[in-house]
Amino acid sequence: MKGRLKMNESFLSIAQEKQDRIRNEAMFEFGENGYEKASTNQIVKRAGIGKGMLFHYFNSKYDLYVYLIDFALKKIQDDYLNFSRTEPDFIERLKVFASDKWRFMQRHPELATFISSVFVNDSDIIPSDYQKQIKLLINQRMESLFAEIDLSLFREDIDINHALKLVHWTFDGYQADVIKRLKGKSMVHESWETYWEEFDHYLITLKTVFYKEDAQ
Amino acid sequence: MKGRLKMNESFLSIAQEKQDRIRNEAMFEFGENGYEKASTNQIVKRAGIGKGMLFHYFNSKYDLYVYLIDFALKKIQDDYLNFSRTEPDFIERLKVFASDKWRFMQRHPELATFISSVFVNDSDIIPSDYQKQIKLLINQRMESLFAEIDLSLFREDIDINHALKLVHWTFDGYQADVIKRLKGKSMVHESWETYWEEFDHYLITLKTVFYKEDAQ
DNA sequence: AATTCAATCGACCAGGGTGGTCTACGCATG
DNA sequence: CATGCGTAGACCACCCTGGTCGATTGAATT
Numbered sequence: 001m002k003g004r005l006k007m008n009e010s011f012l013s014i015a016q017e018k019q020d021r022i023r024n025e026a027m028f029e030f031g032e033n034g035y036e037k038a039s040t041n042q043i044v045k046r047a048g049i050g051k052g053m054l055f056h057y058f059n060s061k062y063d064l065y066v067y068l069i070d071f072a073l074k075k076i077q078d079d080y081l082n083f084s085r086t087e088p089d090f091i092e093r094l095k096v097f098a099s100d101k102w103r104f105m106q107r108h109p110e111l112a113t114f115i116s117s118v119f120v121n122d123s124d125i126i127p128s129d130y131q132k133q134i135k136l137l138i139n140q141r142m143e144s145l146f147a148e149i150d151l152s153l154f155r156e157d158i159d160i161n162h163a164l165k166l167v168h169w170t171f172d173g174y175q176a177d178v179i180k181r182l183k184g185k186s187m188v189h190e191s192w193e194t195y196w197e198e199f200d201h202y203l204i205t206l207k208t209v210f211y212k213e214d215a216q
Numbered sequence: 217m218k219g220r221l222k223m224n225e226s227f228l229s230i231a232q233e234k235q236d237r238i239r240n241e242a243m244f245e246f247g248e249n250g251y252e253k254a255s256t257n258q259i260v261k262r263a264g265i266g267k268g269m270l271f272h273y274f275n276s277k278y279d280l281y282v283y284l285i286d287f288a289l290k291k292i293q294d295d296y297l298n299f300s301r302t303e304p305d306f307i308e309r310l311k312v313f314a315s316d317k318w319r320f321m322q323r324h325p326e327l328a329t330f331i332s333s334v335f336v337n338d339s340d341i342i343p344s345d346y347q348k349q350i351k352l353l354i355n356q357r358m359e360s361l362f363a364e365i366d367l368s369l370f371r372e373d374i375d376i377n378h379a380l381k382l383v384h385w386t387f388d389g390y391q392a393d394v395i396k397r398l399k400g401k402s403m404v405h406e407s408w409e410t411y412w413e414e415f416d417h418y419l420i421t422l423k424t425v426f427y428k429e430d431a432q
Numbered sequence: 433a434a435t436t437c438a439a440t441c442g443a444c445c446a447g448g449g450t451g452g453t454c455t456a457c458g459c460a461t462g
Numbered sequence: 463c464a465t466g467c468g469t470a471g472a473c474c475a476c477c478c479t480g481g482t483c484g485a486t487t488g489a490a491t492t
Binding site: 044049050052053056 | 438440442
Binding site: 433435436438439440442443444445446447448451453454456457459461462 | 474482490
């Protein structure tokens with residue numbers, strides 16, 4: 001699946017903390033500016049290493065980029081997607097999914113920024129293997145969102161597929177709104193918790209309108 | 217309200233078509249790259265004029281930027297916001313608003329791209345007058361969205377404010393979804409019309425769940 | 433103590449892009 | 463023929479780019 005990564009193995013034998021620092025700062029730099037406009041000079045400055053080292057570990061800017069994609073995808077798979085969620089109540093499932101996503105974005109902002117930038121802005125310059133892999137992850141997540149939902153909770157006078165999509169859009173719209181309100185402020189844990197509790201009240205209303213009366 | 221724009225008046229006496237071409241290409245360049253990374257060389261190349269002319273009309277990159285903001289805001293005010301919408305049915309009102317927005321984005325993609333980039337990425341480097349003006353426009357539009365809505369259409373066992381926000385988020389989520397699906401493809405009229413009709417069906421469901429039974 | 437060797441840094445390179453200037457050309461009018 | 467205006471793009475000094483390479487360090491080995 002993956003062609004051998006052109007990385008100098010000595011990179012893996014340096015202190016973990018240093019590896020992390022280099023990877024994180026590189027991912028931030030790429031994530032914020034896209035591949036072309038990201039600067040290797042900025043990366044070494046941010047990571048506090050000499051320029052020689054970066055090109056000693058990774059032969060070129062592009063090799064570094066590909067290594068980071070590989071690393072990020074593995075990490076996302078392990079830390080974020082490898083749970084199976086079984087909550088049958090669709091609205092509750094969406095809540096769990098959103099919660100997982102936010103927790104991950106807080107814990108690993110560099111991964112979130114990086115991989116989304118790769119997919120949105122630069123997906124055409126990366127090896128096709130990784131293109132496929134990213135699309136696969138997205139599809140898997142989408143499927144697991146709708147798998148084994150208890151559809152009997154929904155009221156029967158509406159099209160179930162409409163209901164699922166409408167509720168899904170509502171969640172997405174709410175989250176986009178939170179992001180807009182959070183812009184500028186740092187995404188601290190506290191902030192999100194606040195919005196979280198706020199939205200809980202809305203979920204009750206959402207259930208009231210989309211679910212059967214006795215499903216409360 | 218606006219300090220005198222530092223523009224050479226000869227710009228206004230050249231052919232309208234040429235003015236439009238220069239403004240449009242400049243707005244696209246700024247909109248796509250942000251102020252700093254936008255290139256005056258690119259602008260003159262795209263507009264098909266010599267570099268001398270650009271700096272003859274506008275003394276500096278920044279003066280050009282400010283002129284474009286002023287121009288864009290006036291145009292948006294005239295072509296987009298100067299309607300008063302009176303539809304009392306909230307869901308229908310949202311539909312009208314969304315339709316207006318899309319029509320505008322199709323007709324003037326350069327304005328949409330430009331002004332959103334100014335507000336989202338560069339609002340801190342523009343004269344504070346324009347900062348305020350943009351915020352004012354957004355607030356006015358937001359207010360007119362909620363003004364004189366017939367709240368009696370909504371069912372009475374839910375919090376009206378919750379309902380308004382939930383429906384609003386649903387619309388925003390849907391539109392974000394359409395944008396995602398449209399990425400890459402050109403935003404041709406046809407595409408939008410298709411999605412538009414599709415969403416009409418969803419609106420019926422939305423009314424069924426949020427409105428009183430007899431309000432159909 | 434001498435030698436080896438890998439890790440590390442940052443000065444340096446050629447190339448290209450930056451915002452902005454200025455000269456020179458073409459063309460209409462006097 | 464002369465003047466002057468609109469125009470183009472060569473040119474400027476500067477800065478940043480991805481990438482190289484010689485110099486310095488310091489620990490390990492002999």
